[in-house]
Amino acid sequence: MENRKKVAFYTLGCKLNFSETSTIARNLQDEGFDRVDFEEVADMYVINTCSVTENADKQFKQVVRKAMKLNDKAFVAAVGCYAQLKPEELASVDGVDLVLGATEKFKLADYINDLSKNDFGEVHSCEISEADFYVGSYSIGDRTRAFLKVQDGCDYKCTYCTIPLARGISRSDELENVLKNAKNISEQNIKEIVLTGVNIGDYGKGEFGNKKHEHTFLELVQELDKVEGIERLRISSIEPNLLKNETIEFVSKSRTFVPHFHIPLQSGSNDILKLMKRRYQREVYTERVNKIREVMPHACIGVDVIVGFPGETDEHFLETYHFLNEMNISYLHVFTYSERDNTEAVTMEGVVPADVRAKRSKMLRGLSVKKRRAFYESQLGSNRTVLFESENKEGYIHGFTENYVKVKTPWNPELVNTLQKINLTKIDEDGSVRMDFVTTTV
CATH class of the missing domain: 3.40.50.2300 (Response regulator)
Known part of the structure; x- marks a missing residue:
């Protein structure tokens, strides 16, 4: 040994x-x-x-x-x-x-x-064209929650993105194997699984460039919801054009799927979305957010956005800013555009100066703080379920509610990896939410 x-x-x-x-x-x-x-x-x-x-x-x-x-x-x-x-x-x-x-x-x-x-x-x-087979993966033992890979690669041709060059064509795990992996995870006493992939809404495409979908993303979600032993399932980033109303409605009634969506927008300007070769316009994004709010008013909605893309004028940026400001979303992930070799965007005109990119990024990060605060305030007084994590941070234990509100309470090792019924009481100075216990859940 x-x-x-x-x-x-x-x-x-x-x-x-x-x-x-x-x-x-x-x-x-x-x-x-x-x-x-x-x-x-x-x-x-x-x-x-x-x-x-x-x-x-x-x-x-x-x-x-x-x-x-x-x-x-x-x-x-x-x-x-x-x-x-x-x-x-x-x-x-x-x-x-x-x-x-x-x-x-x-x-x-x-x-x-x-x-x-x-x-x-x-x-x-x-050669990336040889990456046409699928290897299933999942993480256990690293965190309180597990990341379960269901899909790899991407067939989209977004002009800023190197992922298709790095990971190849879109391909998926077989449904039976995903369910087997989910069962394996549940047997490790892990309470939450996060579905992950490059473009998970495109789930169902087979190996070797087979464009036919054996199963849909909705079917995947429906079958995972039946796996015993899993307390929570969370969908990671999913394209707005692939997040169908049927999936949103299913999640709203689901046993295990939580009311949390992360939906990339990238720009609130249709002109810029066209330059990016995104597969939707901002009106589709509005429809998705409105549908989620209709059936899950308390849901958390996160947004990816890129600032400083070539050709983004002040007017385009303000279009994005106002679009996001008026939208009922919960937080932003802001990316400052950076040139990547072998992408179409590298050759585009209208390069945005670095200081302008930084200024726009700062504005949107400020908006994100405001949005998250407003979302947290809207949840005060409500009863939620929190999954506590394993780290002792300055005498406190943290966790996330099903709708992704970050909460804290004085450190207690017995709470690690447990689900607790709580009432959200007030927002702390560090932005997390204080809570009172209601009852313990199993």
């Missing part, structure tokens, strides 16, 4: 990456590795990369330096989206020994020999 090697993981980016990191970790544990925290000395460090923003690229180098400080003789492997897009660039980073692209990352064990350092980073990456 003393010969077992230690491996540590660091995940950059989205929930989908977390689910895949967890699966790669289980594979390595089956091969005789012991997983340890990234802060510990390990024989190998695996970094799951992201390439959605410029910042994620820079973070990679910082994480490699951190690993080298912990153990300068450790083997360092890079996997994930950035590893697919720019493998040679990652391989050239001092300390990196192995870079695996989209089809290779789940076969990490096959590329490891004696864990001795390489003089130069070794690259194994494919």
Whole structure:
């Protein structure tokens, strides 16, 4: 047993990456590795990369330096989206020994020999057209909730996005396998599952570029709702054109699906949406939000928005700002547009200066604070159910209600990973909500 090697993981980016990191970790544990925290000395460090923003690229180098400080003789492997897009660039980073692209990352064990350092980073990456098969993933043991991957890749051609280049065509897990994974998760005493993917509303497309949908996203949701042992299911980001009224209505009556939607908008200007090659106009977005509010007035609705896209004038930005200000939404995720190689947007005219992008981002982040505060205030006095997390933050335990209100109460380890009936009482200085217990739920 003393010969077992230690491996540590660091995940950059989205929930989908977390689910895949967890699966790669289980594979390595089956091969005789012991997983340890990234802060510990390990024989190998695996970094799951992201390439959605410029910042994620820079973070990679910082994480490699951190690993080298912990153990300068450790083997360092890079996997994930950035590893697919720019493998040679990652391989050239001092300390990196192995870079695996989209089809290779789940076969990490096959590329490891004696864990001795390489003089130069070794690259194994494919043409992205070869990423036409599906590998199911889910995360357990990392958090109170689990991330369950149901779909990968994207067939959309948004002009700012590198994800199709990094992950390939849209393809999905078989329904039976998703249900099996969900059951496995429920048996680990995990109370909440978050469905994740690149474009989960496109769920149902098979492997090898098969465009036919074997099942719809609605059918997936309906079947998952029947899985015993799961207390909560949460839909992560879903495109407005793929979020159908039938799905919204089903969630409103569902046993396990919670009233929380995260719907990318990207711009409130139809002119900019057209330049982005998004598959809807803002009127569709309004319809979706209104439908959710009609059947679930207390639902939480999050919005992704990009500022500073090429061609975005002051008028276009103000159109977005006013559209969001008037919309009954709960919070924003604001992204400042950054140029990505091999995207159509890089060649577009009307480049927005960096200082203007920063100013617009600041305005929308301010609007998000206002929206979240208004949403939290609207929930005061209501009874909700909270799932408590495991971290002790300055003497408090935090958790989220079913409709994604962040709550806090003095630390009590017995509350970890439990669902509690509570009453929301007041908003604290840090923006979270204080609460009173009503009754304990099972």
